[in-house]
Amino acid sequence: MVSLLCNPLATAEQLASSPSLSDGVPADLETTLRWAGCTLIQSAGILLQLPQKTIATASILFQRFYLLSSLRAYPLLPTVHGALYLSTKLTEHPTKPRDIINVTTYLLSCPSPSPISPPPSKAAVAAVTPEQYYVSESTYYTARTALLAAETQILRATGFQTAVSLPYTLAINYLQALDALDGAVVRRAFGYLTDALVSPGLLYLTHQPNSLAVAAVYLAAREEGVKLPGGWWEVFDVEREELGFLVVGMKGVTEFVEKQVKVWRREGGLWGVDELEMALERRRVLEEAMEE
Amino acid sequence: MPPYRSKVRVLDRYQIIGFISSGTYGRVYKARSKLAGNTKEFAIKKFKPDKEGEIIQYTGISQSACREMALCSELGHENIIHLHEIILEDKCIYMVFEYAEHDLLQIVHFHSHPERRLIPEATVKSILWQLLNGVSYLHQNWVLHRDLKPANIMVTAAGEVKIGDLGLARLFWKPLQSLYTGDKVVVTIWYRAPELLLGSKHYTAAIDLWAVGCIFAELLALRPIFKGEEAKMEKKSTVPFQRNQMQKIIEILGMPTKERWPGVVQQPEFGQLNGFKPSPNVLEGWYHQIGATNALGFQLLSGLLNYDPTQRLTAQAALEHPYFTEGAKLTLNAFESQSVEYPHRRVSQEDNDISLPGTKRSGLPDDSLGGSRKRIKEG
Numbered sequence: 001m002v003s004l005l006c007n008p009l010a011t012a013e014q015l016a017s018s019p020s021l022s023d024g025v026p027a028d029l030e031t032t033l034r035w036a037g038c039t040l041i042q043s044a045g046i047l048l049q050l051p052q053k054t055i056a057t058a059s060i061l062f063q064r065f066y067l068l069s070s071l072r073a074y075p076l077l078p079t080v081h082g083a084l085y086l087s088t089k090l091t092e093h094p095t096k097p098r099d100i101i102n103v104t105t106y107l108l109s110c111p112s113p114s115p116i117s118p119p120p121s122k123a124a125v126a127a128v129t130p131e132q133y134y135v136s137e138s139t140y141y142t143a144r145t146a147l148l149a150a151e152t153q154i155l156r157a158t159g160f161q162t163a164v165s166l167p168y169t170l171a172i173n174y175l176q177a178l179d180a181l182d183g184a185v186v187r188r189a190f191g192y193l194t195d196a197l198v199s200p201g202l203l204y205l206t207h208q209p210n211s212l213a214v215a216a217v218y219l220a221a222r223e224e225g226v227k228l229p230g231g232w233w234e235v236f237d238v239e240r241e242e243l244g245f246l247v248v249g250m251k252g253v254t255e256f257v258e259k260q261v262k263v264w265r266r267e268g269g270l271w272g273v274d275e276l277e278m279a280l281e282r283r284r285v286l287e288e289a290m291e292e
Numbered sequence: 293m294p295p296y297r298s299k300v301r302v303l304d305r306y307q308i309i310g311f312i313s314s315g316t317y318g319r320v321y322k323a324r325s326k327l328a329g330n331t332k333e334f335a336i337k338k339f340k341p342d343k344e345g346e347i348i349q350y351t352g353i354s355q356s357a358c359r360e361m362a363l364c365s366e367l368g369h370e371n372i373i374h375l376h377e378i379i380l381e382d383k384c385i386y387m388v389f390e391y392a393e394h395d396l397l398q399i400v401h402f403h404s405h406p407e408r409r410l411i412p413e414a415t416v417k418s419i420l421w422q423l424l425n426g427v428s429y430l431h432q433n434w435v436l437h438r439d440l441k442p443a444n445i446m447v448t449a450a451g452e453v454k455i456g457d458l459g460l461a462r463l464f465w466k467p468l469q470s471l472y473t474g475d476k477v478v479v480t481i482w483y484r485a486p487e488l489l490l491g492s493k494h495y496t497a498a499i500d501l502w503a504v505g506c507i508f509a510e511l512l513a514l515r516p517i518f519k520g521e522e523a524k525m526e527k528k529s530t531v532p533f534q535r536n537q538m539q540k541i542i543e544i545l546g547m548p549t550k551e552r553w554p555g556v557v558q559q560p561e562f563g564q565l566n567g568f569k570p571s572p573n574v575l576e577g578w579y580h581q582i583g584a585t586n587a588l589g590f591q592l593l594s595g596l597l598n599y600d601p602t603q604r605l606t607a608q609a610a611l612e613h614p615y616f617t618e619g620a621k622l623t624l625n626a627f628e629s630q631s632v633e634y635p636h637r638r639v640s641q642e643d644n645d646i647s648l649p650g651t652k653r654s655g656l657p658d659d660s661l662g663g664s665r666k667r668i669k670e671g
Contacts, residue, residue: 085352086352086353086358089352089353089355089358090358090359090362092462094355097351097352147352148350148351148352148383151352151353152353152380155353155361155380156380160361160365160378161365162358162361162362162365163362163363163365163366
């Protein structure tokens with residue numbers, strides 16, 4: 001049976017000890033790197049004019065991949081590229097590796113409205129010149145080779161389980177069923193669902209789409225002042241406890257992102273193997289210095 | 293990052309018995325497992341990489357492999373070809389399917405050569421029911437096959453129908469995006485539904501049922517019912533109107549009028565119909581002329597070949613049609629009452645090196661030996 005409404009979820013063991021953690025990447029750094037990857041996917045997806053279903057699928061493939069593989073063995077940027085490339089094919093929006101690489105290079109080499117490359121000032125955005133994000137042939141071929149290898153790695157790690165169910169349309173269905181379909185509520189609910197893609201709690205790996213949709217609708221309706229019948233979430237197979245957990249998780253994303261933007265400014269740019277190794281080395285030296 | 297090295301090599305696991313066929317997606321080989329005690333046979337589909345520009349370079353997993361991979365690993369039904377495993381080697385993807393000895397193209401060919409012998413009704417009935425059963429399962433799971441044709445419908449030696457080749461299949465449960473976008477041309481032209489020919493952008497599960505209707509007709513007539521000539525694409529951007537194919541349909545079914553198909557006026561290529569001479573629906577005459585007599589069979593056929601996609605029988609409705617419940621008893625072994633034994637699939641001993649790159653550019657003669665899968669010209 002094709003599962004339209006459920007996804008393979010992470011097991012408790014997988015969440016407790018990630019391959020990156022076992023490989024010596026501190027948990028907080030992994031959280032930051034995951035955030036950076038998903039944020040880059042989201043921003044690149046917007047610039048590539050991909051639909052949100054393609055972007056969300058890429059994000060989920062990316063998150064699933066690092067549940068099964070270490071960030072030290074498989075650096076961030078090629079995985080972002082590979083996840084995007086694969087998801088564009090899976091969701092019928094095939095996009096060339098060239099376009100994906102151009103766009104991420106742009107985002108990573110100059111300030112933009114994306115949280116991944118926040119501008120120090122408005123003037124800084126205006127001052128960007130094309131030379132800053134030019135991709136040379138050799139850079140392109142290196143990145144492309146890594147992208148294709150990452151695609152293969154994602155397929156291998158996830159055991160070819162590439163089907164991803166998303167909660168966006170469910171949110172609309174639920175609002176329709178509750179006779180509360182309203183543009184403002186839908187937009188807000190979609191916003192929460194997109195926020196949840198970068199949540200540190202890996203909400204898409206721990207909760208099924210129906211629960212995510214219910215939580216987003218709950219928050220959106222509350223904030224837009226739309227009243228829904230008491231206990232409505234039970235109709236959609238969500239218990240109060242899970243709803244409460246998800247509501248907290250989704251609401252927390254704004255604060256989490258604000259914090260990560262600062263962390264990324266300080267630590268930033270850990271997209272390749274070398275950068276990550278240097279960051280780990282810096283931490284080790286710092287820790288030793290603290291102990292002395 | 294070290295390049296990916298597969299721990300599993302296809303040749304470590306499977307012994308290639310021979311080459312079966314090739315198509316746009318790649319090549320198919322017949323194989324046996326090397327595991328002791330496993331005597332099953334398999335069909336291994338080797339995808340050729342998507343091409344980019346003129347230079348052949350690896351550009352990742354092809355989109356059709358992606359689709360087939362994503363769908364086949366989730367589907368499980370007795371009338372859908374079973375995906376046994378996927379092996380990803382360096383830059384090459386292999387999908388290992390259960391092996392089916394026959395396909396409908398080969399069965400139709402066997403019955404029409406050297407002389408025409410009708411397929412026994414019990415066999416047609418069983419094949420059609422199983423085909424509809426598989427299509428119904430796909431549709432219940434929001435999957436459109438989009439490329440149903442005799443060559444894609446396999447039959448095992450035990451008479452079980454297995455729908456294969458989901459390389460064009462698509463999910464249609466959340467059509468926020470028009471299903472028309474992406475690849476513009478879908479379904480081999482002889483089995484292409486009229487709404488697709490008329491440029492419909494909102495096509496539905498009904499396109500698969502039209503194809504089933506054409507296949508049913510072909511099982512009875514032993515030749516394609518609407519054998520049009522394909523108009524080739526002149527420019528890459530524009531899809532040509534398939535005038536000849538539409539002509540063939542109109543010759544038998546008559547004009548698609550507003551009365552028969554209210555939505556026809558909204559079809560993008562509706563204006564093209566002005567170029568055809570009005571003609572009556574002669575499907576019943578055609579049905580008798582090919583030697584078919586079962587009145588319920590005719591009723592079912594006309595329900596499947598209904599111009600109006602909204603009135604066309606659904607897979608579920610077709611399964612419940614009295615054609616299956618009355619007369620000869622329905623069996624799940626299509627060959628149960630058969631005295632003839634169908635020839636086995638031709639497997640070529642040449643070109644059976646699976647490790648060679650399987651593109652046309654490699655210098656291997658494509659299709660040269662896939663005789664049983666190749667459409668043989670009539671006459």
